[in-house]
Amino acid sequence: MYRMNWEQLLSLKRFGDKKPRLRNQQDELRLGFEVDYDRVIFSKPFRTLQDKTQVIPLSQSGFVHTRLTHSLEVSVVGRSLGRMTGKAILEKHPHLVELGYKQQDFGAIVAAAALAHDIGNPPFGHSGEKAIGSYFNTRVDKMVWDTLSRKQKQDLLLYEGNANGYHLLNQNSPGTPGGLRLSYATLGAFIKYPKESLPHRPTKHISQKKYGVFQADVDHFNDVVNELGLKTENKQEPYHRHPLTYLVEAADDICYTIIDFEDGINLGYISEDHALEQLIKLVKDSIKIETYTQLTGTQERLTYLRSLAINSLINDAVRIFMENESTILAGNFTCSLMDKSAYKPQIDDILKITIERVYQHPEVIEKELAGYKMIQDILHATIIAQLNKYKGNETHYDQLIYKACGTDLRLGTTEYECMLNACGFVASLTDSKAMNLFHIINGQTKIT
Template identity: 60%
Template sequence: MNWEQLLSLKRSGDTNKRLRKEQDETRLGFEVDYDRIIFSSAFRSLQDKTQVIPLSKTDFVHTRLTHSLEVSVVGRSLGRLTGKKILEKHPHLSTIHGYQMNDFGAIVAAAALAHDIGNPPFGHSGEKAIGEYFLNGNGKRFQSQLSDKEYQDLVKFEGNANGFKILTEDRPGTPGGLRISYATLGAFMKYPKESLPHKPTKNIADKKFGFFQSEKETMLDVAEELGLSKTGNQNDISFSRHPLAFLVEAADDICYTIIDFEDGINLGLIDEDYALEYLIKLVKDNISTPKYNSLQSTADRLSYLRSLAINTLIREAAEIFLANEEAILAGEFHQALFDKSKYEAQIKDIIKISVEKIYQSEEVINKEIAGYKMLETLLDTYTRAFLPDRNDLYSNFNDLVLKSVPKLKHLKAETSVYQKLIQICSYTASLTDGFTVSSFKRYQGSGL
């Protein structure tokens, strides 16, 4: 892979090549990506989607929206740090093509901003709830009408693949979706493969999948334009990661490791003194003891350590990326950047505590249980209305359901069972936590 292709400004539907040196410096193409994402309805919905605690009533716990904004800020710094060194190493990118340090920051920032845009309500448990509806629930009735890969798209429903769908799919009046540059789409895609085979290798890019069968042709077009290295065979589509996807992943890892931990402290789920001790272990090489001791409150000490930890990890992630740039470009780097971190043990300790004290807390588990039932009910309601059984071709209830979801009215024209199902899943995933609750109550007859 080479940087000239990887930094492509092409957008869906382009007939002429976009050149970096011809860009308007007041509003660069990669910055337009950021603008289109942040003004999209899909991004706005993240303000009412779970990051740590589903349906939290406290005002300081992160939502998917605040988390995404923070990941974007960290990603921008990572992109600029690495971009500066890449341009020094490959000066022709600047002198001939016109790329600048901030281009790398803008690409990573936009991709990071969108990294959770396809996540369903109730976090990762929402993904599992959708998948289990088709694996063990009433959705299993459709298996015989689907190909193996189409069925796998459903039973292993993936927020990353749904994000790629949101960013790229045609909608009435908006061909190409948000029309994001291919460089940003490449950086967005942490898992550039289809749903089968499932985890074929230990390569981190094969851990999950990044596109549904409905977006297969779009993915192939993006991969060809960017020059991504093909890793699959004739029957199975998979590629090496876009190098900047490693930076998007690192930005996400930094934020959920440090800031989810902070939320756990603020919620009282993690003892303050215990938590501060673990953060100090992470930043002990960079901490200013006099400054730390001068801080009077726990909140100020926590804020100082959080800032120091994020800065420390940003710089180390950039160093690891640059030290392995050649292997990454060759498609021979198969792990997350922080798998090579000197702070790996400290990071794992913090994540272990977060899992035990936050993600598996009674409050989270109880709300995730409720979320499972709600999503199951919604999926059953929508599939019964849009794909009725032969013995139930029409009912007044189904007719009312059809009218209640105008965003899915175009499904009547769809002939493929798979297309209908993947659109129903994508729509359900687009719902906020709060709207999922109100829809569930409405269909259960208790929403008045």
């Protein structure tokens, strides 16, 4: 049976490298895996997350998390998960220590991948992906549509923020071939769903739930998975998930379980007494009653319980990973780490409340509906402008659209690339920029 191996999985290779990068030859003051983090945090796509919805679109009522604050928190949790797991892995596989690997390497890889995990998500939350995908079910020109391959069509019909994230991280820009040129270990940990949009062969493995690479990036993806040893002989599941992806996923699961719940409390969607009761159930094994009773304010109690909850879930995730490390390396661990958590009943209770009181709150639904309309109108205008310019039929209106969109709307070299670039442009917009551009396109700006 084929098994992944850590030496390959921890590859420092970057796009365009001609020589191997060995761990024991790295500059400890500027370690490659840590450089990945720096490149993500200073990138333009990452910075746009400060004005993108996490749960509550365009919220004006108190502090709630954006994609940026969520990503930073997931990265912090991911770093702890990586370091703690890395320590255990190095104890189990001492030859990795001889090759120069340290527990900080695991933490840096997971932290960088976690920092980037939402970088491809459109504005207005998860409904943004659905708004883009549904456009191609209802409004795209059939003559243009028929020029695309089945896989290219599926990329657009099931538009996926994870695949767009991979595209952004590796997209060629003037003077920067290969995009951010992250290490292949970090890219591997980033790829939550290592598969193309087709063929669609549903399995019980969590890595097959969605897809993670556009047709535009298949060659780059193949280079990464071959370097990391993720290719399999299984036609149903042709690529293994990188083991450290489970830690990135766990960091995300931990944060949205606790933090989205906390946002619901801060917005008044969830009663404080009910929230405290649920969190106490989650941390009942670690709470110090004498400390808790000395805290007088609700916010102080929430902060204390949140800290205990995250710490408990981190330790539990590390335990689950190491108990199943052999299964994970064989590609046979089919669920998320949190699905095996000792705290799953408490997690499920919290998520149930969050879904009912926050995700399905009328304010959230109303704003998601508004965002849906905005995204589709902007997408329609940009796709028409792209295709007309590509065919040499550009109108004066198309030129105005290009000027309104700026240099971020790149002309494609094929019909597929034109449409994918238009989707990528819309996905890159912040909530407020999307709203402003929507008003401009629909003639709703003030003219003096």
